[in-house]
Amino acid sequence: MKKVPVFLTLLLAGAFVYAAAPGNAVKSGLPVGTFVPAYHVNDVTGPNAGVSLCYRCRFAGRPVVNIFTRELTPEVVDLIAQIDKKVGANKSSKMAAFVVHLTDDVKASDAILKKIAREKHLENVPLTNFDGTAGPANYKIAKNADVTVMMWVKGKVKVNRAFSTAKLSKEEIKEVVADTSKILN
DSSP, X not given: OOOOOHHHHHHHHHHHHHHHSOXXXXXXXXXXXXXXXXXXXXXXXXXTTTOEEOHHHHHTTSOEEEEEESOOOHHHHHHHXXXXXXXXXXXXXTOEEEEEEEESOHHHHHHHXXXXXXXXXXXXXXXXXXXXXXXXXXXXXXXXXXXXXXXXXXXXXXXXXXXXXXXXXXXXXXXXXXXXXXXXX
């Protein structure tokens, strides 16, 4: 029987724990309680399509869901569609949301975002893009976070969830959508 060195055993155990950790073990974005600074995005499908604007500024003190994503996987698109329905169901609370695709190819992103909006019949959530995969510097989007979801009300972060993969599980999507209750109180 071969002996496995202690450091190798610890390394393998650490890899197992990391692999088994939930997607939101990644730290990305602004911490809960932080003031949300302004930043500009390129509106692709929203009411100001073709314009660079600050949705953070436009939505002011309203309850807001902001999804940053580097990939537009079917799972991320499902999350967007569910948030779109949630916003529609909470118009009386003036809930708002927007998606920011972090990309180095804005033209390709424009076409993809328009297709998603059309196919999913999005009515309440503008799809935007940001030129650069790093995102707005003051938002501290981690390099290892494929998806970062922040929710705020009155300009202060109430929810921050980050995922190392854009292949979100159905349970993770359900939890993110349920978290909207934290900004609707």
